[in-house]
Amino acid sequence: METANRILDYFGSITPTEAFFWLFIQNILQFVLCIGGGLLLIKLFSKKRIYEAPDILSKKELLLAAGCVFFNSVVAFGGWLLWKEKVIVITRELDWTCLADTAILLLLMDLLMYITHRIVHIKGIYALVHRTHHIYENTRPLSLFVLSPLEVFGFGALWLLVLSFYSSSWLGIVLYLLLNATFGALGHIGVEPFPKSWIKIPLLQRLTTSTFHAQHHKEIDSNFGFYTDIWDRLFGSLNKAYQATFEQAASKS
Numbered sequence: 001m002e003t004a005n006r007i008l009d010y011f012g013s014i015t016p017t018e019a020f021f022w023l024f025i026q027n028i029l030q031f032v033l034c035i036g037g038g039l040l041l042i043k044l045f046s047k048k049r050i051y052e053a054p055d056i057l058s059k060k061e062l063l064l065a066a067g068c069v070f071f072n073s074v075v076a077f078g079g080w081l082l083w084k085e086k087v088i089v090i091t092r093e094l095d096w097t098c099l100a101d102t103a104i105l106l107l108l109m110d111l112l113m114y115i116t117h118r119i120v121h122i123k124g125i126y127a128l129v130h131r132t133h134h135i136y137e138n139t140r141p142l143s144l145f146v147l148s149p150l151e152v153f154g155f156g157a158l159w160l161l162v163l164s165f166y167s168s169s170w171l172g173i174v175l176y177l178l179l180n181a182t183f184g185a186l187g188h189i190g191v192e193p194f195p196k197s198w199i200k201i202p203l204l205q206r207l208t209t210s211t212f213h214a215q216h217h218k219e220i221d222s223n224f225g226f227y228t229d230i231w232d233r234l235f236g237s238l239n240k241a242y243q244a245t246f247e248q249a250a251s252k253s
């Protein structure tokens with residue numbers, strides 16, 4: 001773990017070009033892990049398809065995804081600059097408080113992303129920012145990265161804003177980013193790897209499943225949440241057929 005603190009020291013000592021290079025590499029790695037992990041889950045749970053399989057991969061999807069990886073690196077570079085300027089403060093603890101940081105970041109981002117997701121579904125704003133993500137109804141792991149540059153920067157700005165106000169440990173941030181990528185990938189694989197009993201388990205049932213976001217791509221006026229279904233339940237936007245669709249996909253064999 002001390003090695004990781006040394007990585008933080010290294011990032012403090014490098015030039016902007018070097019920082020961009022490493023953040024670009026980190027984003028490419030995250031992309032490869034999301035796609036690889038997603039494809040593996042599709043293979044393992046191929047019988048538990050939620051909706052139809054997607055069409056053949058188009059050049060447009062690939063280009064948009066490549067752009068997303070690049071622009072995500074620009075956002076991360078913006079974060080590096082704000083950290084260097086001490087607008088973002090990252091602490092070095094390596095104890096239980098890191099888990100508390102992850103939980104706080106997750107809940108805070110969950111609420112903010114629910115609100116912004118509802119905003120980008122408003123007519124006019126939708127066409128400008130969010131329609132790109134909804135071009136493909138039947139999703140695949142790559143769909144997570146099929147976003148307009150405006151949306152990438154919008155999400156990035158929200159994330160950096162939260163980090164500017166909430167001083168977290170680096171471990172808390174890393175765990176949050178890993179969970180964010182996991183939830184993102186799960187929501188787009190198109191199969192349901194969660195066990196049928198999942199939505200009956202207290203507390204855990206509040207975490208979103210693959211069906212949850214797949215359903216948002218099918219019926220875009222429901223399931224706006226990302227990590228939890230709390231806000232959809234509270235504001236009445238949860239898809240009425242969520243439980244039935246989940247159980248149907250999860251019980252296929």
Ligand SMILES: [Zn+2]
Pocket residue numbers: 133143144187188213217
């Ligand atoms: Zn999506």
Ligand SMILES: [Zn+2]
Pocket residue numbers: 117121130134216220
């Ligand atoms: Zn949407």
